[in-house]
Amino acid sequence: MTVPLKTVPLDDGRSDGKNDAAIRSSNLDLETPDKPYLDSNELVINMGPQHPATHGVLRVILKLDGEKVLGTECIIGYLHRGVEKIAENRTYTMFNPYVDRMDYCAAVSNGLGYCEAVEKLLNVEAPPRAQYIRVILTELQRIASHQLWLGTHALDIGAMTPLFYTFRDREEILKIFEKYCGARLTTHAFRIGGCQYETYAGFEKDIKNFLTFFTPKIDEYETLLTGNRIWLERTKNVGVISAADAIALGVTGPVLRASGVKWDLRKAQPYENYSKFDFEIPVGTNGDTYDRYLVRVAEMRQSIRIVEQAVGGIPEGPIMGKVPKVIKPPVGEIYHSIEGPKGELGYFIVSDGSTQPYRLRVRPPSFVNLQALDLMVRGLLVADVIAVIGTIDIVLGEVDR
Amino acid sequence: MAEEVKTPAPPPPPEGEKKPTAEKPAAAPPVAPAKPAAAAAAKPAAPAKPAGPVPAPWTSPMVEKYKSQYGSGLDALTYLGQNYLSVDRSLIPDILRLLRDEEQFDYCVDVTAVHYPKREKPFDVVWILYSFSRNERVRVKTQIADGASIPSSVPMWATANWLEREVYDMFGIVFDGHPDLKRILLPDGWKGHPLRKDYGILQQDQEWVQINLGIESGQ
Numbered sequence: 370m371t372v373p374l375k376t377v378p379l380d381d382g383r384s385d386g387k388n389d390a391a392i393r394s395s396n397l398d399l400e401t402p403d404k405p406y407l408d409s410n411e412l413v414i415n416m417g418p419q420h421p422a423t424h425g426v427l428r429v430i431l432k433l434d435g436e437k438v439l440g441t442e443c444i445i446g447y448l449h450r451g452v453e454k455i456a457e458n459r460t461y462t463m464f465n466p467y468v469d470r471m472d473y474c475a476a477v478s479n480g481l482g483y484c485e486a487v488e489k490l491l492n493v494e495a496p497p498r499a500q501y502i503r504v505i506l507t508e509l510q511r512i513a514s515h516q517l518w519l520g521t522h523a524l525d526i527g528a529m530t531p532l533f534y535t536f537r538d539r540e541e542i543l544k545i546f547e548k549y550c551g552a553r554l555t556t557h558a559f560r561i562g563g564c565q566y567e568t569y570a571g572f573e574k575d576i577k578n579f580l581t582f583f584t585p586k587i588d589e590y591e592t593l594l595t596g597n598r599i600w601l602e603r604t605k606n607v608g609v610i611s612a613a614d615a616i617a618l619g620v621t622g623p624v625l626r627a628s629g630v631k632w633d634l635r636k637a638q639p640y641e642n643y644s645k646f647d648f649e650i651p652v653g654t655n656g657d658t659y660d661r662y663l664v665r666v667a668e669m670r671q672s673i674r675i676v677e678q679a680v681g682g683i684p685e686g687p688i689m690g691k692v693p694k695v696i697k698p699p700v701g702e703i704y705h706s707i708e709g710p711k712g713e714l715g716y717f718i719v720s721d722g723s724t725q726p727y728r729l730r731v732r733p734p735s736f737v738n739l740q741a742l743d744l745m746v747r748g749l750l751v752a753d754v755i756a757v758i759g760t761i762d763i764v765l766g767e768v769d770r
Numbered sequence: 771m772a773e774e775v776k777t778p779a780p781p782p783p784p785e786g787e788k789k790p791t792a793e794k795p796a797a798a799p800p801v802a803p804a805k806p807a808a809a810a811a812a813k814p815a816a817p818a819k820p821a822g823p824v825p826a827p828w829t830s831p832m833v834e835k836y837k838s839q840y841g842s843g844l845d846a847l848t849y850l851g852q853n854y855l856s857v858d859r860s861l862i863p864d865i866l867r868l869l870r871d872e873e874q875f876d877y878c879v880d881v882t883a884v885h886y887p888k889r890e891k892p893f894d895v896v897w898i899l900y901s902f903s904r905n906e907r908v909r910v911k912t913q914i915a916d917g918a919s920i921p922s923s924v925p926m927w928a929t930a931n932w933l934e935r936e937v938y939d940m941f942g943i944v945f946d947g948h949p950d951l952k953r954i955l956l957p958d959g960w961k962g963h964p965l966r967k968d969y970g971i972l973q974q975d976q977e978w979v980q981i982n983l984g985i986e987s988g989q
Binding site: 704 | 825876898957
């Protein structure tokens, strides 16, 4: 049976009306058929790659039953720049700024991981003063990254105000970065062996001012969201991932901790001088979007604690370790990872004894965490997919590299 | 392997020398008035050990057990405090399963590969594993020939899915039993595997670029 054409476009400016009478007078059976005309239960749609809530160029193919998500597939690679290939064709020093362009929301953390990995390969250590500066800036970067995440995540879900609050406060951190190394986003703050720049006059004062300014601001974010009815409705029990699933999927960072696994590389395998500082690892219980929000907010407070302790105790001394002028690590390989704002950020470097890495592999937390999206959104609604993409906290520059 | 094909890249040594020299003086001029003395003294704290360390044998009860079980197919080494197992290709499924089930290496951090084109078996496939209960890392390496395949570790660690797809995409290594082995970062129709050493840094799949992007060249 043909599909009844009772709604021929009459008002789109193109129909001349000649057929209208014929259609109306046709003796087609216009009763509702027993079966639907098409098997329209399953619908496959594209979300992205150009979609404001995918935080970049992520394309998610959604298989839907009505509004319910049956499954997803992520298509990535739109931002692939071949960072690992570039590394093989640059010297160790030349490659340093490239890592800033992976997770561009946390360039300082990327730089720290890379510099430390090469230092380990060279068997040198940054001097204590450099370590303090590094820890301070990296923790500030963690706060900045979480602020950016919070603002955009809340905006995706429909709360607009947190975006203005977090960006207002993130600005203060970026100002400190700018004063320290001249750049706000792609900072290239650290060098292999330490830091290039001495702290500027007033560095410690700026940071202390920021801490007193920022501590009450976290409460402000929380008044907006933590007890907010709409926020709770949109995030509680949404995108739940169990601890076992998270481990099997290699999920790290706040997403893993929100599922109840108390694991943070700063404690488990301390690098730099994190073992000197007193801080806690916030964990969640349900592994849902709300817990991940709580964990990240609590992490900002812990980062404040670390910076507070570090800024009071910066020792005197050199800021550059004894690295050779030409960086030529001995033949060998190393894997080193740090706790980035988004999870375990690792570098696997193979040296053949030359000035360029023979192979440099980046273990990106966003890439691995994004893999959990499919599991987390199954059975949810399309609108929840937005919330879950936000809560994983991906940066496509790092996913695609 | 020191003189591998570095592809048509700019010759590195001169640039390599320039950069660090620029770094050194920048470290010396003290900006903050508080600590000029210390900076001028420029006494680096870290005692550098120029002589490159060499991988030493790694001994542990776990290793002893496996060595007696598998004999020469397995080599356990430690380098810069990091342990790794060099395993014969045929033992890979067994070793990985044992490490996960009996040694609690429940978190597969990364799966990656390294290309040594001059070797008889040109690819190293590397698993980086971590155990939460032992707080310990181990790397498992195996060598495979070009065109040879390797059993997928997705049944053991779900996270290996995308990681293996990336290795396939970048190196062309096939993982048997992978649920959905296809390119992940590059487009589906792309020819070539960019992280192989014989793939130049400026090289592209011109045909793909011309057909799909409608431009003469992506350069």
